[in-house]
Amino acid sequence: MKQTCLILLWTFYCLIPDQTNAQSREIDSLIQQLQVVKADSQKVALLNKLSYAFYGVDVKQEKAYAEQALELAQKIGYKKGEASAYKNIGVSYISQANYTKALEYYFKALKIVEYTQDKAYIAWVFNDIGMVYYEQAEYSQALKHFFKGLTLARELNHSPKIALISASITEVYYAQKDYDNALIYSQKALEISSKNNNQFIKYFSMGYVGLIYGKKHEYDKAIALLKKTLAGFEMIGKQYYKAYFSVRFGNIYLQQGNTILAEKYLKQGVATAKKIKSDRDVVEGLQGLYQLYKAQDNPRKALKFHEQFILWKDSIFNQQKVKEIANLQTIYEVEKKQQENELLLKDKEIQDKKLKASKATQEKQFYFLVAVSGASVFTLVFAVILFGYYRSKKKANALLTSLNSELHLQKDEISVQNEELYQQQEEILAQQEAIEVKNKELGKKNELIFQSLKVAKNIQAATFPSQARVSRFLPDYFVIYRPKDIVSGDFYWIEQVEGKRFVVAVDCTGHGVPGAFMSMVANTLLDNIIKVNKVFNPSEILDYLHVNITNGLKQEQTGNNSGMDVAICVMEEASSNHDICLSFAGAKRPLFYVSVNKKHTLNTLEGTRRSIGGYQNENIVFETQQLTLPSGSMFYIGSDGLADQNNKARKKFGNRYLKQILAEVAFLELPQQKSHIEQMLDNHMEDCEQRDDILLVGVQV
Secondary structure: OHHHHHHHHHHHHHHOOOOOOHHHHHHHHHHHHHHHOOOOOOHHHHHHHHHHHOOOHHHHHHHHOOOOOOOHHHHHHHHHHHHHHHHHHHHHHHHOOOOHHHHHHHHHHHHHHHOOOOOHHHHHHHHHHHHHHOOOOOOHHHHHHHHHHHHHHHHOOOHHHHHHHHHHHHHHHHHHHHHHHHHHHHHHHHHHHHOOOHHHHHHHHHHHHHHHHHHOHHHHHHHHHHHHHHHHHHHOOOOOHHHHHHHHHHHHHHHOOOHHHHHHHHHHHHHHHHHHHHHHHHHHHHHOOOOOHHHHOOOHHHHHHHHHHHHHHHHHHHHHHHHHHHHHHHHHHHHHHHHHHHHHHHHHHHHHHHHHHHHHHHHHHHHHHHHHHHHHHHHHHHHHHHOOHHHHHHHHHHHHHHHHOOOOOOOOHHHHHHHHHHHHHHHHHHHHHHHHHHHHHHHHHHHHHHHHHHHHHHHHHHHHHOOHHHHHOOOEEEEEEOOOOOOOEEEEEEEEEEEEEEEEEEEEOOOOOHHHHHHEEEEEEEHHHHHOOOOOOOOHHHHHHHHHHHOOOOOHHOOOOOEEEEEEEEEEEEOOOOOOEEEEEEEEEEEEEEEEOOOEEEEEOOOOOEEEEEOOOOOOOOOEEEEOOOOEEEEEEEEOOOOEEEOOOOEEEOHHHHHHHHHHHHOOOHHHHHHHHHHHHHHHOOOOOOHHHHHHEEEOO
C-alpha cells in the first residue's frame, strides 16, 4: 500500500494519534519559544521541531524552517542539527512527490551522521531512505536500506526501531507477493510491539499477518486477526488504517464466498476512506463491491459501482501523472545542469593546460637565450685572454671545450622539453576529441527530446476541435494559434451540446511541457463538466473548473498555485428573429465584440478579476453577462499572449492597439481578418523572440 509508507514516516515522528488541534497548539508554543531563544544549538533544535510540526499542514513552512535550521547549524558548526535539517528538507520534498530531491537531501544527512558515528540516527535515516525508494517501487533499493537500518537497530538492541523497520520490510515483501518473508517480518514486528506496548505497530503488523493468511487461504486465522486489528485501530483513532484493513477484510470474505459480510466491510471501508480522502482505498473498495454484485448477478448495482470505480481510478491516475511529470522535469533539469558543468570544467582544464604550456615554453626560450648569450660572452672573454696570453692557449682551449659540452647538454635538454610539450599537445587534442564525442551524445539526447515533443504536439493537436466537424454548426470562425514552444499552454474548445454552441479560450499557467499538460487536464475537465454533467451556465462552468483543478492537483496540501485564465461564450438563437443570444463569463479574460449595427465600434465585456486554480479570493465570484447580437456581428476571445508580445524597443503590442485593429477588420472576410492581424503582429515583432503562447478566436454570429 503505497500511501502507508508516508503515514508510517509521520507516525515515526510523532507516535501519537492524529490531533490537528494539538498540532496547532504545538506550533504556536514552538514559535513563542523561538522568539526568546539564543542563536545556538537550542535554536537549531527548535527550528527543526517546527519543521516537523508543519508536516502535513503547510509544506512551504515545513521547508522554510528546515532551511533556517540548516543555515544556522552550518554557521555554528552543529553537525547533528545540520543532519536533521537536511532530513527535514527531504521530507518536505516527499510531500511534493519530488523523490529525486528528497533522496539528495537524505544522503546529505546520511553523510554527516555516518561521520559522527551516531548509529541510532543512521538507522533512522536508512529507514526513511528505504521508504522513499518504496514509494517509487524500487523494492531492491528499499530492502537494501531497510536491512542496513535493521542491522544497526539490532546492534543497539533498540526494540522500537527493530519493530518499525520490520513493519517496513513487511510492506515491501507484501508488495512483491513474497508472502513467506512478509509473514516472518510482520510476526517479528507484532511480537516486539506487543511486548513494548506500541499500539500502532502492534495493530499494523497484526493486520498484515491477517492479510497474509488470507492470501494463503487460511481464512479462520485471517478473520480472527483482522477483527482484532479493526477494533484496535478504532480504539487508538487511526481511521486511515481502519479504512485500509476494512476494504481488505471485505475482499477476504469475498474470496471465501461470504457475500453478506464482504458487503458490510467493503462498504464500511469505502465510507471511511472517502471521509478521510484515502483515494486508493476507495478505488479498491469500489472494485470489490463491483465484483461482489457481479457475482450476485445484480447488474444495476454492479454497473453503479463499476462506474464509481472508473471515476476514482482515473482521478488517481491523473494525480500520479502530474507528480511524475514534475519529477521527470526535475530529473531532466538536474542532468542538463550536470552536463553543462562537466563541459565547463573540461574547457577550463584545457585552457589551464594551454596557459601552462605557453608559460613553460617562454621560460625555456628565455633560459636558452641566456645560456647562448652567456656562452658567447665567455667565448669572447677567453678569445681576448688567448690573444693577450698566448702561453695559456691550451688552458683556454680546454675551457672552451667544456663550455661547448655544456651547450650541447642544454640543447639536449631543450629537445627533451620540446618532446614533452608535443605530448601535452597530443593530450589536449585527445581531450578535445572526447568533448566532441560528448557534444555528439548531447546532440542525440536533444534530438530524442525533440522527437518526444513532436509526438506530444501531435497528441495535443488531436484534442483540438476538428475543423470539419465544427464547421457543421459554426461555419464562420478563425483561430490564430502560435505556441511559444513545440507544445502550448493555450488551447481552444468548441462544441455544440443540446442546441447550444460553446466557444472557450484557455490560457494555462506557463508554456511548453508544463503548460501543455495543464491544458490536457483542462480540456478533459471541460468535456466532463459540459458534455457529461450538462453544466451550461458560463459562470457555473468556471466554478466547477476551479474546484476540479484545486482538488485534482491537491493545491491546498502541496502549495501548487498552477491554474489558468479562461473566456467562455455560449450562443443560442433568439426565438423571435435571427439575432443571437450570447452568454459570457471570463476568468481574467475579456470578450471584444462589434455589432453589425455599429460598424467600427468595438465594445468590451470585462471578465471577473479572478483566475482558475490556486489560492483565490473567494469573495470575488464569477458572473455571467448576456447580450443580443444581430446576425453578422463579430466577437473575439483569446489569451494575453498577443497583447503582451514586445518589439525590439521592448514595447508591448498592447490591448489598445489590438482593439483598434479588431475594430478596423471586423467586417472583412474571415481569412482576410486573420491574415491582417497576423501581419500586424509580425510587423510589430520583427526579429524578436515570441515571449508567450498566442491564441485569438474570432467568430461571426
